[in-house]
Amino acid sequence: MLSSSPFHGLSAFPITPADKDGRVDTNILAQLLERLCEAKVDSIGLLGSTGIYAYLTRNERRRATEAAVECVRGRVPLIVGVGALRTDEAQHLARDAEAAGADALLMAPVSYTPLTQDEAYKHYRAVTEASDLPLCIYNNPGTTHFNFTLDLLVRLSYLPTIRAVKMPLPSDGVFASEIATLRERTGLAIGYSGDWGMADAMLAGADAFYSVLGGTIPGPVLAMVRAAQAGNADEVRTIDAMLAPLWDTFKAFGSLRVMYLLVELIGIGILAPPRPILPLEAKSREKVVAAIEPLLASG
Amino acid sequence: MLSSSPFHGLSAFPITPADKDGRVDTNILAQLLERLCEAKVDSIGLLGSTGIYAYLTRNERRRATEAAVECVRGRVPLIVGVGALRTDEAQHLARDAEAAGADALLMAPVSYTPLTQDEAYKHYRAVTEASDLPLCIYNNPGTTHFNFTLDLLVRLSYLPTIRAVKMPLPSDGVFASEIATLRERTGLAIGYSGDWGMADAMLAGADAFYSVLGGTIPGPVLAMVRAAQAGNADEVRTIDAMLAPLWDTFKAFGSLRVMYLLVELIGIGILAPPRPILPLEAKSREKVVAAIEPLLASG
Numbered sequence: 001m002l003s004s005s006p007f008h009g010l011s012a013f014p015i016t017p018a019d020k021d022g023r024v025d026t027n028i029l030a031q032l033l034e035r036l037c038e039a040k041v042d043s044i045g046l047l048g049s050t051g052i053y054a055y056l057t058r059n060e061r062r063r064a065t066e067a068a069v070e071c072v073r074g075r076v077p078l079i080v081g082v083g084a085l086r087t088d089e090a091q092h093l094a095r096d097a098e099a100a101g102a103d104a105l106l107m108a109p110v111s112y113t114p115l116t117q118d119e120a121y122k123h124y125r126a127v128t129e130a131s132d133l134p135l136c137i138y139n140n141p142g143t144t145h146f147n148f149t150l151d152l153l154v155r156l157s158y159l160p161t162i163r164a165v166k167m168p169l170p171s172d173g174v175f176a177s178e179i180a181t182l183r184e185r186t187g188l189a190i191g192y193s194g195d196w197g198m199a200d201a202m203l204a205g206a207d208a209f210y211s212v213l214g215g216t217i218p219g220p221v222l223a224m225v226r227a228a229q230a231g232n233a234d235e236v237r238t239i240d241a242m243l244a245p246l247w248d249t250f251k252a253f254g255s256l257r258v259m260y261l262l263v264e265l266i267g268i269g270i271l272a273p274p275r276p277i278l279p280l281e282a283k284s285r286e287k288v289v290a291a292i293e294p295l296l297a298s299g
Numbered sequence: 300m301l302s303s304s305p306f307h308g309l310s311a312f313p314i315t316p317a318d319k320d321g322r323v324d325t326n327i328l329a330q331l332l333e334r335l336c337e338a339k340v341d342s343i344g345l346l347g348s349t350g351i352y353a354y355l356t357r358n359e360r361r362r363a364t365e366a367a368v369e370c371v372r373g374r375v376p377l378i379v380g381v382g383a384l385r386t387d388e389a390q391h392l393a394r395d396a397e398a399a400g401a402d403a404l405l406m407a408p409v410s411y412t413p414l415t416q417d418e419a420y421k422h423y424r425a426v427t428e429a430s431d432l433p434l435c436i437y438n439n440p441g442t443t444h445f446n447f448t449l450d451l452l453v454r455l456s457y458l459p460t461i462r463a464v465k466m467p468l469p470s471d472g473v474f475a476s477e478i479a480t481l482r483e484r485t486g487l488a489i490g491y492s493g494d495w496g497m498a499d500a501m502l503a504g505a506d507a508f509y510s511v512l513g514g515t516i517p518g519p520v521l522a523m524v525r526a527a528q529a530g531n532a533d534e535v536r537t538i539d540a541m542l543a544p545l546w547d548t549f550k551a552f553g554s555l556r557v558m559y560l561l562v563e564l565i566g567i568g569i570l571a572p573p574r575p576i577l578p579l580e581a582k583s584r585e586k587v588v589a590a591i592e593p594l595l596a597s598g
Contacts, residue, residue: 021387054411055385086354087574088320112353112409112442113555113576123575143411145444256412275386276422277412 006077006104007136007164007189008207009042010225014215015259016051016064017271024060026067028269032216033068037075039218042208042225044072045106047081049143050212050256054110055274058089062096069101077103079136083110087123091130098131105131106166108138109146117152128161136164140193150185157186164189166210169197175204195221195255196247199240202228212255213246216262220295245291253284261288265296305376305403306435306463306488307506308341309524313514314558315350315363316570323359325366327568331515332367336374338517341507341524343371344405346380348442349511349555353409354573357388361395368400376402378435382409386422390429397430404430405465407437408445416451427460435463439492449484456485463488465509468496474503494520494554495546498539501527511554512545515561519594544590552583560587564595 014036017028036044046068047053047061056064065080072078080102082093094105107127109120128135137156139148156162165188170178175192182190191208192201198209202225214221220239227235249258256273257280264270265288272279280288313335316327335343345367346352346360355363364379371377379401381392393404406426408419427434436455438447455461464487469477474491481489490507491500497508501524513520519538526534548557555572556579563569564587571578579587 022385049412052412086321109575110411111575113348113553113572114441115575116577119575119577122577126574142413254412273412275425276408276410276414276418278415278418278421 005163005189006043006079006134007191009229010214010218010222011043011045011079011191011208011210012036012041012214012218013045013048013050013210013212015256015263015271016047016053016056017269018052018056018060018274020272020275022056022060022274024056024064024067026063028271029064029067030071031268032263033071036215036218037072039222041076041214041218041222043077043079043104044068045079045081045210045215048106048210049140050215050259051081052274053081053083058092058096061093062100065097065100065102079104079106081106081108081138082127083108083138085110085112087126090123090127094127094131094133098133102133105133105135106138107135108140108144110144111146115146117149120146120148121152121155124156124162125159128159132161134163135161136166136191137162137188138166139168140166141168150181153182153188154185157188162188164191164208166191166193168192169194169201173200175201175206179205195250198224199228199236203233203236212250212259213243216259217266217295242294246288246295249284249288249291253280253288258288261285262292265289265292304462304488305342305378305433306490308528309513309517309521310342310344310378310490310507310509311335311340311513311517312344312347312349312509312511314555314562314570315346315352315355316568317351317355317359317573319571319574321355321359321573323355323363323366325362327570328363328366329370330567331562332370335514335517336371338521340375340513340517340521342376342378342403343367344378344380344509344514345401347405347509348439349514349558350380351573352380352382357391357395360392361399364396364399364401378403378405380405380407380437381426382407382437384409384411386425389422389426393426393430393432397432401432404432404434405437406434407439407443409443410445414445416448419445419447420451420454423455423461424458427458431460433462434460435465435490436461436487437465438467439465440467449480452481452487453484456487461487463490463507465490465492465507467491468493468500472499474500474505478504494549497523498527498535502532502535511549511558512542515558516565516594541593545587545594548583548587548590552579552587557587560584561591564588564591
């Protein structure tokens with residue numbers, strides 16, 4: 001019943017193509033987004049971690065959002081990342097995204113000085129006061145190093161525009177009890193990220209999966225999510241097994257670095273992540289190529 | 300013999316006063332710096348973590364540096380923090396600091412996407428190529444979540460302008476062996492931060508201590524460092540014991556939040572950290588006031 005929400009099904013997170021000075025290439029971005037619209041992903045996650053939001057200025061983030069809205073034209077809900085170190089900056093970004101025509105917001109509690117639970121709460125509250133767009137809490141301790149308590153998630157769920165949470169994979173690998181608890185206590189749409197956990201998360205009944213691979217090569221992950229939604233566990237496992245070598249490269253090299261190579265391998269162009277992040281070296285590239293070849297060959 | 304280097308003795312890290320929009324108040328900053336010059340600290344660490352560098356724009360960081368150079372007038376070496384997520388931004392900041400008249404640089408490998416050792420190396424190398432100022436590696440996993448291997452520190456020590464490292468307190472509390480190893484392998488000036496470890500670090504022979512309290516109330520920590528330099532362990536322990544209740548509040552509330560209250564208590568003004576960081580609440584304030592009263596009373 002909630003499947004038309006931007007926080008259900010497969011949310012695809014593309015890279016944001018940019019030059020070495022951090023200027024976004026809106027033409028290449030449109031090419032990436034067009035592929036996602038044609039594949040009929042359930043939502044697009046623009047300017048997520050994979051979309052290097054943390055490395056782009058407010059102005060470039062606005063340019064990227066405006067270009068995305070123009071390209072997508074309402075075909076797929078557009079979720080825009082508005083995380084920032086400063087609360088006022090996150091508010092500006094939320095207003096910019098809404099003004100540009102985004103459908104929803106995604107925000108991580110980015111921090112330098114480690115935040116208290118109350119500081120994170122008030123940071124989110126301030127952003128929900130700046131924009132009426134539905135917001136997904138981006139719980140990503142691997143990049144933010146902030147840990148949400150269940151109590152904080154419950155408290156945040158009472159803010160009227162907060163509708164969803166994007167969780168990290170559970171450390172014990174057990175999804176069902178976590179999903180049940182979060183659903184009961186928060187009423188939020190429950191999604192996960194960390195592509196190698198997609199099969200387990202969707203089979204356990206997660207509402208959404210926020211996928212890095214889906215942002216560049218949506219076919220196989222969309223097939224996996226649809227199989228999970230249809231209750232076809234065998235097909236989910238088959239696709240996941242096919243992707244396992246690629247998941248291994250995500251874990252070994254970081255999925256962001258791998259995506260830049262995949263964008264090259266599918267013929268979009270040779271792009272580089274923002275320095276200090278470096279492109280993969282020859283040996284790592286070989287491993288990714290070996291992992292991806294069967295997928296590209298199978299279409 | 301190296302005591303005139305900016306990376307020896309007590310380095311004092313003040314807050315950077317700024318309004319709610321992140322505009323630096325250069326008048327209040329000058330008041331804070333004047334106190335440090337009068338106290339004769341060995342160096343000033345402008346725009347460190349306590350100086351909220353991560354929350355200020357390039358323009359405001361330049362304004363703060365220019366105001367500091369003007370106020371300090373060469374009386375005390377001025378170390379300026381130039382950390383940034385992007386390598387090009389860190390290079391811009393290093394050039395800005397040098398142009399403004401800073402004496403040295405301090406840089407943490409700030410990251411969003413976790414960095415590899417090689418990415419951090421090339422990030423530092425790029426910044427050393429942008430400015431000839433001596434640079435201190437800011438090894439602060441509590442805020443950056445980047446862990447330097449010993450091999451990386453050794454490799455960085457070969458870059459000609461890298462002269463010092465600011466280490467976190469050793470997890471096992473044993474300084475002497477770490478200092479000996481780092482000194483032998485890197486030849487860098489070895490300093491520490493985390494004020495509650497100052498007594499142990501200086502008694503173990505660290506070259507420098509990078510102090511948060513010293514940036515606002517330099518008297519007692521300068522006395523402690525001088526006592527350690529004179530080999531007077533009893534006096535070091537006496538001062539450290541007097542400061543222990545304050546160290547407890549640093550650990551409980553984060554030293555940054557405590558400093559904003561201390562700046563108020565010493566009569567400089569009522570300032571707030573950048574949102575999302577919040578001022579201390581009443582109960583926490585009481586604990587800090589109780590811990591600091593004996594110090595303020597004793598001058």
